Amino acid sequence: DGGITQSPKYLFRKEGQNVTLSCEQNLNHDAMYWYRQDPGQGLRLIYYSQIVNDFQKGDIAEGYSVSREKKESFPLTVTSAQKNPTAFYLCASTSGPGTSGGLNTGELFFGEGSRLTVL
Amino acid sequence: QKEVEQDPGPLSVPEGAIVSLNCTYSNSAFQYFMWYRQYSRKGPELLMYTYSSGNKEDGRFTAQVDKSSKYISLFIRDSQPSDSATYLCARSLYNFNKFYFGSGTKLNVKP
Secondary structure, three states: OOOOEEEOOEEEOOOOOOEEEEEEEOOOOOOOEEEEEEOOOOOOEEEEEOOOEEEEEEOOOOOOOOOOEOOOEEEEEEEOOOOOEOOOOOEEEEEOOOOEEEEEOOHHHHHHHHEEEEO | OOOOOEEEEEEEEEEEOOOOOOOEEOOOOOOEEEEEEEEEOOOEEEEEEEEEEEEEOOOOEEEEEOOOOOEEEEEEEOOOOOHOOEEEEEEEOOOOOOOEEEEEEEEEEEE
């Protein structure tokens, strides 16, 4: 089935360690996003990418890094520079405008999320 | 000013009640409006999507957009305990580059 797969679902990190969260989609979507969700704060955009080998910072990019070497993959690295990394991380994708076939409504599909806890 | 403002709740209603969830937004550009439902520890799933003023129905759910007052609403008729979740409103600009989310309203439907 088509969808977005995030892994791991739960991750524990010691302070000072970098960790990488995986996001893979088989929806043939061009645009992919990473959001952070904290209680009572909704979704905050970390990074997004509209095409392979290109990405832009979102509202809270400090302490995070991404890569987009393949259309289907958009991994997020939480670096030791991120002061408060404990959160629920969501990856999403959309086909965007101008895509032939499939949905072209701007609907944003989400993965199941990865919960990162810093010990 | 946040792009989308949403009452965080929590909102508690008895089973069978009509639920009204509301958001306001600040940008007047041509855009799309969405409502997502998020169960605990899960990713959000799209419930309703619209781009025009007026109502859009899907089963027990009705999305309403009032562009003159920059107000979007989600109505749930005959609410069920399975509707207990956090509801997120969102908007995106015409070019779909970015999506803006409200903080979410937590709904509890009591049996």
